[in-house]
Amino acid sequence: MSSKPYRQYFGRDLEAMGSAENYHHWIINEFKPYIRGHVAEVGAGSGNISTLLREYAERLTVFEPSDNMYPLLFRRFLHDSKVCTIHNTLSVQRQQLTCALDTVIYVNVLEHIENDEKELAHIHEVLKPGGHALIFVPALPFLFSNFDRQVGHFRRYLKKNLICLSEKIGFKPVKARYFDFAGIIPWFLLFVLLKQTLTGKNVNYYDKYIIPINRIFEKIISPPIGKNILLIIQKR
Template structure:
């Protein structure tokens, strides 16, 4: 089979999920304590995550996005001043960066599942961490939930907590490994078994974000973060 074209993103769901403000706030609260100093965001897409998480207190925030069309959206945000002055854009891959370019935090928000050789990518990211720096990763959970939607947007796989930890750099220290959005998992299950959609509608995204995510903030705690539709891992470089 031909190698996937990593410079062209086949999905069209990014503008929909940009509206998921409650979801971004939920996982953002878990990530923001680590977003200090120099931050690298891999697979920055159209800049929705950057808008949500970058508050301008960072010394540097580099958005890396291989798709030139998506990167153009980030450039527009930079040109219009909607992103803080600390933000920069690199249209390309992590592999393009100099080996000496080190960061205090490296973000992969719903990105690793799009990368065929995930362990190699994370090993490369680990080398770009400054001592004490962290990898911040969120991925979709549970391979049994793999649906036409996953296939349509170029996912190679979904993860369990165990399978994601298996591809983390072995020398990293795992600070957190949790499931998020226990109620949202019901929506994913319904899509897998009943709807079988290749793309959600805006109405569905808004219902999930406004009704399900706030409840998940409560139920996730009750379930000790052992059940959910996404996996969060925070790993530190010694």
């Protein structure tokens, strides 16, 4: 993605998802065994995920290039010596971080970047050998909607394609699975057929009533498809 769209990102999806505490905790719980040492979160928005990551990181660096989102992130961690906020992208700062990071996290960010292969190469560059990239993205191209376009998504992924892309860069896949099976039908109905937008009201309902049940279900059975993909890859 060029710098201009990033600078103009208004975070409407982040604002709606701000209250999705169960959803965020579920994602981080999946990532938790691989969060260690010097951790970087890219596209941190206002810091909802960053706040959860802080508990497990020895040191946390959070990147947010958007001009309107960064001040929220900066104020959130202004007096936190454990967290460093950077008003830029990882790609721009990567030469200062070569082989410096233990863990890099992208939650609902990679789909915003036009050249995702190049971005993965930059992640590989900044990770220490043995370090992990923890990636969470929207899945299933048939779910791509006007809402995806409005918030700046270039794509929705298939698991096999995302794995192949990471292997092409030189990563070793550690874990890859579809996530949020129950979200497929609601997303298709609301956003593909009815062309609605994400609101705090429907997020709150889904987070409060559906996510807890879905989380139990997916702990027992790994779904064959899902609304999202969770990928954990390691630098060889």
